[in-house]
Amino acid sequence: MDLSSINPAVLIASLMVASVPIMLAAIGELVVEKAGVLNLGVEGMMIMGAICGFIVAVNTGSPVAGFLGGAAGGAVLSLVFALLTQVLLANQVASGLALTLFGVGLSSLMGQGFVGIRPPLTSAVDLGPLADIPVLGHILFRHDPMVYIAIAVVAGVWAVLRFTRAGLILRAVGESHEAAHALGYKVTRIRIMAILFGGAMAGLGGAYLSLIRVPQWTDGITAGAGWIALAIVVFASWQPWRVLIGAYLFGGISVLQLNLQVAKVPIPPEYLSMSPYLITILVLVIMSSGKGRKALNAPAALGQNFHASR
Amino acid sequence: MTDPAPDLLRIEGLTKTYPGVVANDDVSFAISKGEIHALLGENGAGKSTLVKMIYGLVKPDRGGMVLHGQAFAPTRPSAARAAGVAMVFQHFSLFEALNVAENVALGMESPPPMRELAARIRAVSEDYGLPLDPARMVGDLSAGERQRVEIVRCLLQDPKLLIMDEPTSVLTPQEVDILFQTLRKLSAEGTAILYISHKLEEIRALCDEATILRRGKVVGSCTPRDVSAREMAEMMVGAVLTPPARAARRDWGDAQPALAVAGLSVASPIPFGTSLKEVGFTVQRGEVLGIAGVAGNGQDELLLALSGELRCAPGMVQCFGKPIGHLGPNERRAMGFVAAPEDRLGHAAAPDMSLVENAFLSGSVRKGLTRNGFIDWARAKTWAEEVVAQYDVRTPGTWVAARALSGGNLQKFLMGRELSQSPEVVIINQPTWGVDAAAAAFIRQEILNRAQDGAAVVVISQDLDDLLEVSDRFAALNEGRLTPARPTEGLTVEEIGLMMGGAHGMEVAHHG
Structure with a gap:
């Protein structure tokens, strides 16, 4: 065992990268859940974003087009969910699980000709003198643009939910769809827009995996990242800044377990690689034990379908 | 012009x-x-x-x-x-x-x-x-x-x-x-x-x-x-109304009250709910206790504590002197308790189950609707049909889902389901909520009839008309506390209002 091989600066720098996909997917899902919709299809939307982004990037040679394609792929799949749950009023939990299964299968089919290809490279942002600061520069300022975009998205979601009328209406719809409807807000339309945003963010997170983090296409590339994103939303008690913390925490664990494996810690690597998921389960159990939904700050109408009957 | x-x-x-x-x-x-x-x-x-x-x-x-x-x-x-x-x-x-x-x-x-x-x-x-x-x-x-x-x-x-x-x-x-x-x-x-x-x-x-x-x-x-x-x-x-008739009360000569609640304090299991604080009252056989109060002052919690869904220390709830606070709903049903919660769809009835199934869920203990651990569907159906006929529930049949009935009809069915189990202790929250005047009069009459048969009845309601017509004694819940019970006869609306907590800090308009 040789723990000295773990460099804290490298560790922090790589956890910032590792947390981008789950951060994007989680912040998208947070908006969806704030609108009162529980979309368990995050994993499926992420993997669709991963393959769509990969195909577009390889064919155009442009990583930017790839990320846009990834977001579009996730959003299109989320539209299926929106159609099922908001228009046809299907059960949200079942539809979300089906969405994941469908996305994983479809992405595998679409990706058949793309195994083993390398995508175009995304270069780091040139932050000039900032990048030259000793230690800090290496940790914070030598990343690709998506690392900063993800943080900006979290900040944006926080600001919109907290300070704008659109955010207030979104929260109101998630709190009580009947009351929002009685006041004349278009519950279904607002929810569909939230679902699309969630899909696009999950797709963006997926594209980050296939274009930067891995970077290539393999079947099942997301490997449960979507489920971790779902857990982070609960862990964050539906607050955007806590999503950032949660994503860094889980990103950190997954990087640390790789480092520990390299450092030959005498624990079988299988235990180390299952640790992020184990911690996900533990967090969910601890957070949901005891005081019920009020303590958790969950949107009151979460997971309930709405139909304006009269 | x-x-x-x-x-x-x-x-x-x-x-x-x-x-x-x-x-x-x-x-x-x-x-x-x-x-x-x-x-x-x-x-x-x-x-x-x-x-x-x-x-x-x-x-x-x-x-x-x-x-x-x-x-x-x-x-x-x-x-x-x-x-x-x-x-x-x-x-x-x-x-x-x-x-x-x-x-x-x-x-x-x-x-x-x-x-x-x-x-x-x-x-x-x-x-x-x-x-x-x-x-x-x-x-x-x-x-x-x-x-x-x-x-x-x-x-x-x-x-x-x-x-x-x-x-x-x-x-x-x-x-x-x-x-x-x-x-x-x-x-x-x-x-x-x-x-x-x-x-x-x-x-x-x-x-x-x-x-x-x-x-x-x-x-x-x-x-x-x-x-x-x-x-x-x-x-x-569109019809002439007759107020419910009430026969003279009979003295059952019990040494212990049928239902005694003392020092009942429990935390609310409901988000934004109200905890009960030192609630105490007694009800004799043949007596109706009316409990008034503005919504959200502990009515739901009181019903849960009395029905056994929310358990408390054994001595806090007693039935003929026997401590039962720790017993669950079915054990209390076996002793003669029936309870009708306020929320028709979700708490009092399973919305997507049929009337027979809903009847079985509450009546299986007292009506003996199981045999060797299996459901006796024939008897459950007969009983549900009796309730439908007796309480004038307008429904195509007992096989329809509870959700399909109008609010008033479902309320009549649920009241009938509880009141026709020959109960010893009846606890009802909002008996006439959302039913028309004729049906409300009928339900009130049935409550009085059960009391006449020797049941101890607790009616929790926000409708003062309900309480004034059926109750012998009257108390009010205010922020989880219960006022001492007073005889209903002779109470004025002002006194009732003060028992319910007065004006809750409101003041008279002083504009312009």
């Missing part, structure tokens, strides 16, 4: 049909400026549909409206609000996890920035004697305070017509007085008020004109001050 009192709003032949039911059939009437106009009718008479059309939530099939002399056909609530129509809803329009200012902002067309809005909420609410703290969570407010939020939301938009849907069902008598003073002041300032209620004495005290609806049609209009409440009631129901 000018018309001395031009109509503010004229409704001409509004008709709205839903599949299988005509909600409004050719409804016409007019409201003038500054008039308080009552819309009177039983549940299901079409009052709510009518005001939803005025507020733009529902589109009429035929007919039209004229507001300020111009055709008025709002397609959305925002259009109605822009035209000066505001509405205070009966329920369903506040968000518990948002604060007062946010709730107000959601009901306005173009709200000012939050800080300015908070200042305006303070100013308006104090002007009209409805003090409110804009930063408080609505979930933490009492029912009366929540209503203030809705009223203040309307007042901030300077409405020409204020629609109020059953505003007093959640208020104590003192709070009703203050509300009426606010409404009279608004009316004096020129705001017309469309006041929906089925409480006749209130309408007589407040309203200038009344339009009476029955089964979607206008069946009459009157000046409420000039007619008696009884005349209005008979117009509303």
Whole structure:
């Protein structure tokens, strides 16, 4: 065992990268859940974003087009969910699980000709003198643009939910769809827009995996990242800044377990690689034990379908 | 020549049909400026549909409206609000996890920035004697305070017509007085008020004109001050009403009360619920104890604690001197308890299960509906059919889902299910909620009959008429505490109001 091989600066720098996909997917899902919709299809939307982004990037040679394609792929799949749950009023939990299964299968089919290809490279942002600061520069300022975009998205979601009328209406719809409807807000339309945003963010997170983090296409590339994103939303008690913390925490664990494996810690690597998921389960159990939904700050109408009957 | 009192709003032949039911059939009437106009009718008479059309939530099939002399056909609530129509809803329009200012902002067309809005909420609410703290969570407010939020939301938009849907069902008598003073002041300032209620004495005290609806049609209009409440009631129901008959009480000579509750303190399992604090009372066989209180003062929790869904220390609840606080619902049912919760769909009944299944769920213990661990469907069905026949439940059969029944019919079925289990102790929350006057009278009569047969009955209700008609003794819940029980005979409405907590810090309007 040789723990000295773990460099804290490298560790922090790589956890910032590792947390981008789950951060994007989680912040998208947070908006969806704030609108009162529980979309368990995050994993499926992420993997669709991963393959769509990969195909577009390889064919155009442009990583930017790839990320846009990834977001579009996730959003299109989320539209299926929106159609099922908001228009046809299907059960949200079942539809979300089906969405994941469908996305994983479809992405595998679409990706058949793309195994083993390398995508175009995304270069780091040139932050000039900032990048030259000793230690800090290496940790914070030598990343690709998506690392900063993800943080900006979290900040944006926080600001919109907290300070704008659109955010207030979104929260109101998630709190009580009947009351929002009685006041004349278009519950279904607002929810569909939230679902699309969630899909696009999950797709963006997926594209980050296939274009930067891995970077290539393999079947099942997301490997449960979507489920971790779902857990982070609960862990964050539906607050955007806590999503950032949660994503860094889980990103950190997954990087640390790789480092520990390299450092030959005498624990079988299988235990180390299952640790992020184990911690996900533990967090969910601890957070949901005891005081019920009020303590958790969950949107009151979460997971309930709405139909304006009269 | 000018018309001395031009109509503010004229409704001409509004008709709205839903599949299988005509909600409004050719409804016409007019409201003038500054008039308080009552819309009177039983549940299901079409009052709510009518005001939803005025507020733009529902589109009429035929007919039209004229507001300020111009055709008025709002397609959305925002259009109605822009035209000066505001509405205070009966329920369903506040968000518990948002604060007062946010709730107000959601009901306005173009709200000012939050800080300015908070200042305006303070100013308006104090002007009209409805003090409110804009930063408080609505979930933490009492029912009366929540209503203030809705009223203040309307007042901030300077409405020409204020629609109020059953505003007093959640208020104590003192709070009703203050509300009426606010409404009279608004009316004096020129705001017309469309006041929906089925409480006749209130309408007589407040309203200038009344339009009476029955089964979607206008069946009459009157000046409420000039007619008696009884005349209005008979117009509303279309039949002569008889109050329930009560036989002389018999002394059962028990050494111990059938139900004794002492020092009952339990935390509420419901989010934003009210914990019970040191609740104590006793009920003898053959006696009806009425428990009043504004919604959300611990009624649901008391029912849970008495039915056994919420357990407490053994001695806190006793049945004929036997401690049973630690026993669950089925063990208590075996001892003769039956309980009917308030929430029809979800708590009292499983909405998607049939009437037979719902009957079985509550009656299996007392009616012996299982044999060797298997359900005896034949007996369950026979019993459900008996309840349907005896309680006049209008349903195509006992195989239909509970959800498919109208609220009043389901309520009759659920009351019948509990009351026909030959109970020793009956606990009911809101026995006549949402049922028409005839059915309410029938349910009250059945409650009295059970008491006559020797059951100890606890009726929890927000409807004072319920309690005054059936109860021998009367107590009130206020913030989880129960007042000492007093004999119902001789209680005045003022005394009842004080027992319910008085005016909860409201003050009389001191504007201008």
